[in-house]
Amino acid sequence: MRALQGELSESRYGAAVRLETSHDCSDDLAEYLLEHFNLSRQDLYQVNGPVNLNRLLEVYDLADRPDLKDPPFTPGVPRQLVKTSPFAAISKGDILLHHPFESFAPVVEFVYRAATNPSVVAIKQTLYRTTPDSPLIESLVFAAKAGKAGSNAMYT
Numbered sequence: 001m002r003a004l005q006g007e008l009s010e011s012r013y014g015a016a017v018r019l020e021t022s023h024d025c026s027d028d029l030a031e032y033l034l035e036h037f038n039l040s041r042q043d044l045y046q047v048n049g050p051v052n053l054n055r056l057l058e059v060y061d062l063a064d065r066p067d068l069k070d071p072p073f074t075p076g077v078p079r080q081l082v083k084t085s086p087f088a089a090i091s092k093g094d095i096l097l098h099h100p101f102e103s104f105a106p107v108v109e110f111v112y113r114a115a116t117n118p119s120v121v122a123i124k125q126t127l128y129r130t131t132p133d134s135p136l137i138e139s140l141v142f143a144a145k146a147g148k149a150g151s152n153a154m155y156t
Contacts, residue, residue, distance in 0.1 A: 022049075107136070115140065122148050
């Protein structure tokens with residue numbers, strides 16, 4: 001697996017092998033792209049429907065044109081959570097976090113404080129789409145080591 005990881009990262013931006021466009025892409029644009037990527041007409045795949053949007057989004061990261069990009073979005077923190085502990089804020093009432101428009105930091109802090117709080121006996125949570133190096137995972141591992149079993153995680 002380690003040997004393949006090195007190979008895959010090296011070949012990520014290798015030579016193009018196919019061009020996928022929507023079925024209504026103009027011939028001029030298709031020809032331009034085929035020529036630009038040194039592909040033949042048989043390498044062109046016209047799709048009746050949307051093209052792979054994940055691949056299309058990668059183009060954004062490759063373009064070194066800050067003048068064409070919006071400034072990075074910084075999610076906000078609800079006013080109830082500014083300069084107070086999540087436990088104190090929740091004791092006053094429910095708080096709705098609307099992700100990704102509001103920061104995930106209060107959730108991370110809440111789990112961290114629960115993991116380090118001796119009054120908390122268990123943390124029961126299921127996570128989807130996280131990474132092993134997430135600060136949330138660190139808090140859940142700490143909680144498990146402290147005997148606060150019941151934490152679940154699913155990495156994708």
